[in-house]
Amino acid sequence: MAQSPVQPEALRAAIFSSHAMEQMIERQIEAGQVRAVLDTPEGVLEVRPGRVVAQGEIEAAGRKYLLRVFVDIDRKPAEIVTVYRTSKMDKYRSRT
Numbered sequence: 001m002a003q004s005p006v007q008p009e010a011l012r013a014a015i016f017s018s019h020a021m022e023q024m025i026e027r028q029i030e031a032g033q034v035r036a037v038l039d040t041p042e043g044v045l046e047v048r049p050g051r052v053v054a055q056g057e058i059e060a061a062g063r064k065y066l067l068r069v070f071v072d073i074d075r076k077p078a079e080i081v082t083v084y085r086t087s088k089m090d091k092y093r094s095r096t
Helices: 008-012 018-027 031-039 089-093
Strands: 043-048 051-060 063-072 079-086
Touching (some): 008 031, 031 063, 063 089, 079 089
Antiparallel strands (some): 063 079
């Protein structure tokens, strides 16, 4: 994965897809947590042309996690396609 040249405004303006909303409910991830990561991501990586993953640290249930937010930036507005959190922070941070 390569560093992405995505504009921060595109991430901030991203809308939630229905799939992302379903996943957030299932995984107990709040929209505010997603917005906080998109506002100030630790890193943004290009997954494939038109799709990036923004990631940042969050706290949930007294533990720290890395929240990964996948965004299709090849449309206007950009669209959040899925979201998940992981405790394998070092694994994903080493890619940024």
